[in-house]
Amino acid sequence: MGTVPSALKHCLSYQHLLKEQLWIAEPPAAAHPAQEPQASGLPEYIKIVEVGPRDGLQNEKVIVPTDIKIELINQLSKTGLPAIEVTSFVSSKWVPQMADHKEVMRGIERHPGVQYPVLTPNLQGFHSAIAAGATEVSVFGAASESFSKMNINCSIEESMEKFEEVTKSARNMNIPVRGYVSCALGCPYEGNVVPDKVAEVSKRLYSMGCYEISLGDTIGVGTPGSMKKMLEAVMKEIPLSALAVHCHDTYGQALANILTAIQMGVTVVDSSVAGLGGCPYAKGATGNVATEDVIYMLNGLGINTGVNLYAVMEAGNFICTALNKKTNSKVAQASFSTGTIN
């Protein structure tokens, strides 16, 4: 605004401020993750579930070597993130990027206090995951019949039956199961998705034993308006503390949607380092919201996450360099003139 040419000379001072992490503030003093609301009515603590290594990489074109995946996860383990989704025990025929699931699972460092869930589409995948050392798994349903058919070639009901097998086995072995609901705010095939349908599928997954339900705006079309309506419906069936939001930033709405969810009491947010993972339904468009940008917002709200933002940026820098791509995180872009750490 106004005349700024003289200011250009002072870029250096600004970069200097950034290096002092003036804007990349330290998170508020860590308290135990109590869920009492602050004076602002917002949660004191938000659990960040990092999905970059799985959801992120799965939607990247370049196949990432196993050792790079392992290094990424190891770096993320040191940032304070409480949960890192590591890989997916799906058939490599369907998802070549995740073909090295066993090697990754066995190769990563397991830090105490950090969960390393893996996706398991069926009982076979579940057994394979356990054999490889997994101690938490995820199953994924959808709130849209068309999406379920196109994605995993069966109806929602049929998919639930498969997941029942997984949750039954998991219960016997004391393995926690997280449930995902895709297309919670819209479907690439059906368009609008009715909130009651999301609530119905969520309830089904919760009743079969999933400890947490992650509601995914798979194509990022949601807005604070539709997020609110959807959560109101789901909250009638599932306790708030068991809910998470998994927002895609394809239409730039992710942070606003996450803020809305947090204002309604949601305390678990999925995100992807460097915003890894495009959108398979909109060519060239972005997908997952960037972990860095989420943490920046939560820090600014005085909400504790336990995560060191700078460490996440370093991990983001690492994987973007390895993938030879620019970060999708605006915080990272703003902090480093080339989008990478110099």
Next chain:
Amino acid sequence: QVSSAAASGGYPKRVKVVEVGPRDGLQNEKNVVPTPVKISLINMLSETGLQVIEATSFVSPKWVPQMADHTEVMQGINKLPGISYPVLTPNLKGFQAAVAAGAKEVSIFGAASELFTKKNINCSIEESLERFEEVMKAAREGSIPVRGYVSCVLGCPYEGKISAAKVAEVSKKMYSMGCYEISLGDTIGVGTPGSMKEMLTAVMKEVPVGALAVHCHDTYGQALANILVALQMGVSVVDASVAGLGGCPYAQGASGNVATEDLVYMLNGLGIHTGVDLQKLMDTGTFICNALNRRTNSKVSQASCRL
């Protein structure tokens, strides 16, 4: 309280979108845009339903070469009835040139940071506002409405943190001088919903919320979340730039203005009336990005396969 406003669904029914692409946007683009392209851009924007389009800036071309053609642009655009075409005027001379060229509304700009003001226009905040008194006087005499901008409301590239009280003080001063609206600018985009709320709480003690606007930059990806909080607090005027034109002069390669398309998409989803046709807006964004030979910064446009 932010959360109770959200819980009760407390949003304004209508929001006025102030389109700053042709001025703030283009001013921060590297490539100088030919006059006919600027005129076409503004004319296309005039067809989208936008009620306010900041057309140009009557500053010296020595400082801002991109705005050197301010007189030609002002005289060349179609001025549709019901649409306002404000222009920036840094001083009385600029004001007079603007009015002579047909301007019917002008804007002046202050900052909530002494250091920013010093580096930018080489004087103190107090002195800068004194200079604008001349403009206010002339505007009053000519019945020309004046909009006031306050820069650095959530942070300054030189001073770092900015106190909310300071923002309130400068806003109050500009409002008392006669500005009908105060646009609060997160100039380097460092604000978050937390700092936005704190700043607005202070400003709203001094200036009625109906006279406030927010001008958020998306440099740290926080713009829409910040705008959401402002709306929850009763703000109903939001600045934005088509295609997210305009980078950030303080962070090389970083983005600047929030994209009008992404803002309108969010407001539509909230059931808030803007009067803006999103498709026509996207078409306009495509036009100017082609002319600038650059990709859009609007995610809505990108998702709609308009790279």
